[in-house]
Amino acid sequence: MNFLIIAILSAILQIFAPWWVIAIVPFVIVIARPSSGAFWSGFGGIAVPWLLYGYYQHFISDGALTDRVAKIFMLPNGILLLLVTALVGGLVGGFSGLAGYWVRQIFRRNPAPVPGAVS
Numbered sequence: 001m002n003f004l005i006i007a008i009l010s011a012i013l014q015i016f017a018p019w020w021v022i023a024i025v026p027f028v029i030v031i032a033r034p035s036s037g038a039f040w041s042g043f044g045g046i047a048v049p050w051l052l053y054g055y056y057q058h059f060i061s062d063g064a065l066t067d068r069v070a071k072i073f074m075l076p077n078g079i080l081l082l083l084v085t086a087l088v089g090g091l092v093g094g095f096s097g098l099a100g101y102w103v104r105q106i107f108r109r110n111p112a113p114v115p116g117a118v119s
Helices: 002-016 021-032 038-060 064-072 079-107
Strands: none
Touching: 002 021, 002 038, 002 079, 021 038, 021 079, 038 064, 038 079, 064 079
16 A cells, blocks of 8 residues: 555655655655564555656656657666666665655664564
8 A cells, every 4th residue: 555655645745746746645655654574565665656657658658758868878778777866766765665664663663573673
């Protein structure tokens, strides 16, 4: 469920806000609605909309835009550029969701033990 909330909210907010709103949305959503898969819900919630929107831009420009930008980054084609872009956006969202999970753990009454920690 967090995946869908992150995906929809980040897609809407990116219209009005700067790109780095993708780091704020998963952080806030995971703090408000905890889940065990915080990294993956943040990763997918950002990577999927970026990939879909990038593919839409690739489709309507018949690949001209993405292929030109891919040449700037010395990539062979625009589809690889879309995958790299989704990976980078997903990593930002994933680590942001993970940070939100960890902040929530700090303020829990009985925090979960850290694996490998000496008590």
